[in-house]
Amino acid sequence: MISEPFSSTSDPAPRDAARCGASRRGGTVIRALLAALLAVPVLATLMPQPAAADFRLCNRSSSRVGIALGYKDGNAWSTEGWWNIGANSCETLLRGDLVARFYYVYAIDYDLGGEWSGKAFMCTREKEFTIRGIQDCLARGFDRTGFFEVDTHEQKSWTVQLTESKTSQADTGTPHLPPMPPPRP
Numbered sequence: 493m494i495s496e497p498f499s500s501t502s503d504p505a506p507r508d509a510a511r512c513g514a515s516r517r518g519g520t521v522i523r524a525l526l527a528a529l530l531a532v533p534v535l536a537t538l539m540p541q542p543a544a545a546d547f548r549l550c551n552r553s554s555s556r557v558g559i560a561l562g563y564k565d566g567n568a569w570s571t572e573g574w575w576n577i578g579a580n581s582c583e584t585l586l587r588g589d590l591v592a593r594f595y596y597v598y599a600i601d602y603d604l605g606g607e608w609s610g611k612a613f614m615c616t617r618e619k620e621f622t623i624r625g626i627q628d629c630l631a632r633g634f635d636r637t638g639f640f641e642v643d644t645h646e647q648k649s650w651t652v653q654l655t656e657s658k659t660s661q662a663d664t665g666t667p668h669l670p671p672m673p674p675p676r677p
Contacts, residue, residue, distance in 0.1 A: 510521030545648035547586035547595060551577040552655045555603035561585050561616040562596035562626070562639050569626045571614045571639075573598075582651070589648045596639035599654055608654055 551557050560573030564588070579584045598616065599608040615629035616637040629636040644650040 545589040548651040550582040607639040
């Protein structure tokens with residue numbers, strides 16, 4: 493059997509050269525993997541996204557406004573506030589598919605005074621709030637406030653536009669709320 497001589501002190505250059513080539517190939521592979529990883533966020537933004545189904549409000553006035561929202565929460569009514577929305581800007585009030593046809597909005601103009609209101613009375617208060625139920629607002633220590641009705645026609649998302657005219661949408665229809673007793677003196 494014929495074999496080539498081998499010595500641990502022999503010139504390591506041929507083996508190192510082979511490793512060096514493998515290292516260059518490995519570096520190329522690593523660079524390609526890094527480039528692919530960096531491209532993932534870019535590609536993710538280019539992929540089609542599901543449409544956001546939200547309840548949004550756009551303030552198309554020249555004033556800052558405060559928003560309170562009334563909606564059916566399971567079997568009970570709830571009100572929430574306050575969202576502060578700058579002039580000519582929009583805000584998402586509820587995220588996800590809308591589950592009801594009717595929502596109720598009350599808005600107050602912080603800069604010029606005035607309000608967008610209606611005939612559907614619900615509970616509010618001056619500070620940030622979430623209130624369950626719309627009965628006996630005053631007896632429970634809350635304010636009784638008139639909201640205007642928003643008919644979403646059972647769409648999955650809806651955007652309300654507040655404009656300078658401050659006309660109430662609630663004046664054009666009958667609110668779909670249980671009848672309210674007259675306010676107590």
